[in-house]
Amino acid sequence: MNVIFASGAVAGKAAKSATSTIPIVCLTGDLVKAGLVKSLASPGGNLTGISILTAEASAKRLELLIQIVPTLERAAVFYNFDDLTASLSVEPTKAAAAKMQVRLQVIGVHGQSDFPSALAAAVNANVQAIALTSNPLFDIAGQQIAELALQNKLATVSFADSFPEVGGLLSYGPSIFAEYHHAAHFAARIIRGAKPADLPVEHTTIYKLGINLKTARALNLKVPEMLLASADTVIE
The missing domain is CATH 3.40.50.2300 (Response regulator)
Structure with missing residues (x-):
């Protein structure tokens, strides 16, 4: 080897x-x-x-959610319990949420089998959106998360550029x-x-924005024209 x-x-x-x-x-x-x-x-x-991973990118993902969900007051951030660097995504997201006056629910998971209960916890906390931290687990399980979130009428954003392709609302990352x-x-x-x-x-020096308009319509959300124009990938 x-x-x-x-x-x-x-x-x-x-x-x-x-x-x-x-x-x-x-x-x-x-x-x-x-x-x-x-x-x-x-x-x-x-x-x-x-x-x-950068703190700026983690905060930016929450900012993007607010642009599409301007009434956002409560959000959740999902992280992998087993990720040694999870705090590098969670802490900037918490700081951004405090600055934007968004109440943030921090929810940890160990694996894909935890997602239904994690979504249930988010729904019970009356969140309107979910941000996913940078971790391979959330890339691998992107479609499962996107489907569960859509069923519960929750906006989502991920670091993985493949996320909009499998039904997620937004992605911002490398x-x-x-x-x-x-x-x-x-x-x-x-x-x-x-x-x-x-x-x-x-x-990483290049970050890309992806938007799924089909998911936005299913959630009755309007994507601002300026945000749409700045997207690298748009799923119709």
Whole structure:
């Protein structure tokens, strides 16, 4: 085996625990705060990769919800209990909610089987919208979450650019497919002889906005023209 690819902090931690010699390329929120590397400039050890999370992007997702749901007073943020970097999404969302005078319900899940009860908790809290933190679980289960949210008439926003394609209302974040390609370049450099310890961790720099108009209509929501014009992807 030449290189291990790990998507998410949990997978990165497991890979690093399993080997100290095989090179690892990890794609996750923040490699430093997850304890996976010593620093961005000098990762050390056998792991390097790409950090895809910023506080600004987490806050921006809540701002986007407010643009489409201008009467938003209560929202929920879902996070993965097992995500070592969950606070990097949750805390900026909480700060943004306080600034925008939105009451925020923080709801944790362990896996896909928890989503029905998580949605029930959100409904019981009278939320109008749900923001999903940056975690592979919410990308994998995007369609399930979108369907449950629509059944309960809740607006949704995710980091995953695939979310509107499976019925979610909004997405704002990096292109996951593009970041996998980015990670492949890391792997190629390692295969050619570079050491992970010498490859600085890189950050996502391009964020994309996706909107599903069909879902917006089903929720009786009007998407502002300026927001629609700024979208990179629009699902009709």
